[in-house]
Amino acid sequence: MTVRFQAPARKAIDFAMVEMERVGDQTLSSLHLLLGLLEPSAEGVGLALRMLGVNPAALQLDARRDIHLARTGELDPEIAEAPELLLERAGRISDQCGATDIADADMLMACAQDLRTWAGKLLAASGVTPPLLWGVFPQARGVLRHPGAPDPLAGIEMLEVTFPPSFVPTLPVRTGIGYDSHRFGVGGPLILGGIEIPGEVKLIGHSDADAVCHALTDAVLGGAGAGDIGELFPDTDAGNRGRNSIEMLRLACQAAERRGWRVAQVDLTVIIERPKLLPYRDAMRLSLAHALGLPADAVSVKAKTNEGMGWVGRGEGIACMAVATLIPVRKAT
Ligand code: MG
Secondary structure (H helix, E strand, C coil): CCCCCHHHHHHHHHHHHHHHHHHHCCCCCCHHHHHHCCCCCCCCHHHHHHCCCCCCCHHHHHHHHHHHHHHCCCCCCCCCCCHHHHHHHHHHHHHHHCCEEEEHHHHHHHHHCCCCCHHHHHHHHHHCCCCHCCCCCCCHHHCCCCCCCCCCCCCCEEEEEECCCCCCCCCEEEEEEEEEEEEEECCCEEEEEEEEEECCCEEEEECCCCCCHHHHHHHHHHHHHCHHHHHHHHCCCHHHCCCCCCHHHHHHHHHHHHHEEEEEEEEEEEEEECCCCCHHEEEEEEHHHHHCCHHHHHHHEEEEECCCCCHHHHHCCEEEEEEEEEECCCCCC
């Protein structure tokens, strides 16, 4: 078990003690510790938060507000020995990184992981969740992660946070963009957005050639920084021949969730000369919403012609563009 602290971590603890005394509290809480970590001298913590789009100064204000609420009894009680447990947890994180001392980033990760504490709840409400923090952790911790190297945090317990249904996260939010096109062939049905459109044409491709799902899959993967559809489902893999693209979309969402992101809303534009998609639009929305786990009003499908111009205008194939908005994974109550 690591017991030595790097200089920024030591400074954070010292500042936490000063802060506790300054406001007249009798015991050290996780919020005092978080305030200490938010001091500008704690470089790793500041870097991690800025990479997540969180303003350390704003978080400092929130922590001071919560310290006041705790003193007036307006916060649920925190477990009494929370700071000691957090430091123990930081030591285990440091050990798993192969380090000989505790860094300020280890302490921030420990706070984020323990959602029984005030600091953990405040970090989660600010969008600083363990999976997201893990994404920027190597830079903040100053450890290098080589391709194929084991995850230094493997086995560290990740506690889940619960939020009231009314909770709306504000930051961070990510956006992904996707595009796909497929050529028409003879013989239906045409499969778009997971539904079958009867007629004499279908799309040609290695899978079921559902260009709507493919564009959306790339938007989801792009927003999560999880690669692209060609990497996940290569057309050199015989197992992907004729594959159901709704299933591929679901797997892409799971890949995004493993990286800490879930889809909140998508918007699609299908560029197609014929058939007209309006009669099938709502069925496509429902099909995609079901695959994404979203309400139908969070899925928009629009169709346009290409005004007779180019290969789309000549009816040789269709194109689809998609945008996906992703927010941090959270467990709703
Ligand atoms: Mg495709």
